[in-house]
Amino acid sequence: MKMSPISVIISTYNAEEWLKKVLWGYDNQAFKNFEVVIADDGSGEATANLIDTLKKEVSYPIVHVWQEDEGFQKSRILNKAIEACSYDYILMSDGDCIPRKDFLEVHAAYREKGYFLSGGYFKLPMDISKKITKEDINAGNCFDVNWLKRNGLNSSFKNTKLTAKGGLSKVLNTVTPTNASWNGHNASGWKEDILAVNGMNESMQYGGQDRELGERLFNLGIKSKQIRYSAVCVHLDHARGYKTPESIAFNRAVRDEVASKKITWTPNGIKKEA
Numbered sequence: 001m002k003m004s005p006i007s008v009i010i011s012t013y014n015a016e017e018w019l020k021k022v023l024w025g026y027d028n029q030a031f032k033n034f035e036v037v038i039a040d041d042g043s044g045e046a047t048a049n050l051i052d053t054l055k056k057e058v059s060y061p062i063v064h065v066w067q068e069d070e071g072f073q074k075s076r077i078l079n080k081a082i083e084a085c086s087y088d089y090i091l092m093s094d095g096d097c098i099p100r101k102d103f104l105e106v107h108a109a110y111r112e113k114g115y116f117l118s119g120g121y122f123k124l125p126m127d128i129s130k131k132i133t134k135e136d137i138n139a140g141n142c143f144d145v146n147w148l149k150r151n152g153l154n155s156s157f158k159n160t161k162l163t164a165k166g167g168l169s170k171v172l173n174t175v176t177p178t179n180a181s182w183n184g185h186n187a188s189g190w191k192e193d194i195l196a197v198n199g200m201n202e203s204m205q206y207g208g209q210d211r212e213l214g215e216r217l218f219n220l221g222i223k224s225k226q227i228r229y230s231a232v233c234v235h236l237d238h239a240r241g242y243k244t245p246e247s248i249a250f251n252r253a254v255r256d257e258v259a260s261k262k263i264t265w266t267p268n269g270i271k272k273e274a
Contacts, residue, residue, distance in 0.1 A: 003108045005033040007085035007191075011074055011184070012095030013041045016050045018129075018236045019095040024137045025233075027058045031104035035061045038095075039081035042069025072247075075200035075209050078184075079270045082191070082199050091188035092210070097121055097233040098132070100143045106231040107188045116193070116217060119186030120178070120228035121235040122161045128152055129236040142234050164229045172229040180224040182214025186233055193222050198269030204254060205247035212255050220264045 008026065012019050019038075026036055038051060048064070055062045065081045067073065082090065091107050093099070110117055124132075124142075128151050132142045141147040145159050153159070164172055182189075187210070197216040200209060214224065257263065267273040 003031070003033060004089065005035070005087040006031070006104060006108060006188070007087040007090050008034055008036045008104070009039050009078065009081045009085065009090060009092045010036055010095050011039045011041065011078065011081075011092075012043060012047065014043045014047060015095055015238065016046050018238070019047065020050055020054065021132060021134075021137060021236065022093075022095050022098050023054050023058060023062070024134050025098040025100075025103075026060060028101045028138060028140075029060075029099065029104045030101050031108050032059070034104055035063060035086055037063045037065060037081045037084050039074075039077040040064060040066040041072070041074055041077045042067055072205050073202070074206070075202045075204055079199040079202065082194060083270060085191060088191050089188065090191050090194060092184055092186075093233065094185045094235075096236040096238055097185050098137060098142060098236070100232040100234075101140065103231055103233055106227060110225055110227055110230070111188065111190075112225070113190065114221075115223050115225050116182060116187060116189030116214065117227050117231070118180035118183055118214075118224050119188075119231035119233070120161065120183065121185050121233050122158070123235045124148070124237060125152070126237040132236075143232060161229055161232060169229040173226045176226060176228060178226070178228060180226040181211050182217065182224075184210030185235065186228075186231060187214070189217065189222070193217060193220065195270065196220060197264050198266045198271055200269060201254065201266040202268045203266075204251050206243050207248040207251045208255055209251060212251065212258060215255060215258050216264050216266065219258070219262045 051064050065084050
């Protein structure tokens with residue numbers, strides 16, 4: 001039986017070197033029934049040119065949703081991308097996260113009405129991020145701990161994210177102390193649920209705006225499943241110049257209010273209230 005399709009939202013901003021590696025990763029997916037919707041927060045012509053080139057090279061459809069550059073407005077472009085999604089199941093990730101070949105297969109297998117799925121990522125240092133080639137992605141080298149160690153990765157328990165298989169990954173999903181929150185780099189849910197809470201809160205800048213979406217979904221009665229050791233992607237390194245103490249503090253206050261008042265709907269989301 002052919003599994004129902006998935007819309008994959010990939011956020012990006014002027015990061016062509018990373019974006020092309022991510023889009024190559026999606027071209028290697030075992031699960032083939034999907035589209036990629038690129039949520040582009042004001043990138044320049046180089047990103048548009050890259051996307052136009054890759055549209056002709058990859059095996060899946062790409063939709064490019066773009067807005068003018070007005071600073072960090074990720075929540076706004078994500079809402080536009082949500083509306084552009086063709087399918088009733090949506091996965092959100094970032095233009096710096098390369099998916100392992102079973103990434104979409106895992107999300108498709110675990111999805112269930114009344115739930116969203118919470119995955120994580122495996123962080124790579126800058127030197128390894130730059131070394132990864134298209135051939136390394138096609139061969140799966142960037143998910144191979146031995147290859148990564150030969151290229152400078154340190155030994156760590158965190159490496160288990162890449163090595164855990166089958167029963168072990170399910171056990172680790174169960175025992176991990178990490179909350180099964182909505183993580184913008186690796187989370188998926190039903191479009192009707194996301195629309196029911198009015199999508200992302202566009203008042204929020206960097207720092208937990210993805211988690212806040214998940215917290216409103218919880219308030220709506222949606223539960224979550226932990227798949228951080230099953231749905232694997234590697235995170236390419238980058239600076240975070242848009243992270244400010246002010247945005248972190250503002251977003252924390254919004255999330256505290258959402259929690260205390262059991263808020264489900266944001267008035268500054270996909271639909272705008274006068």
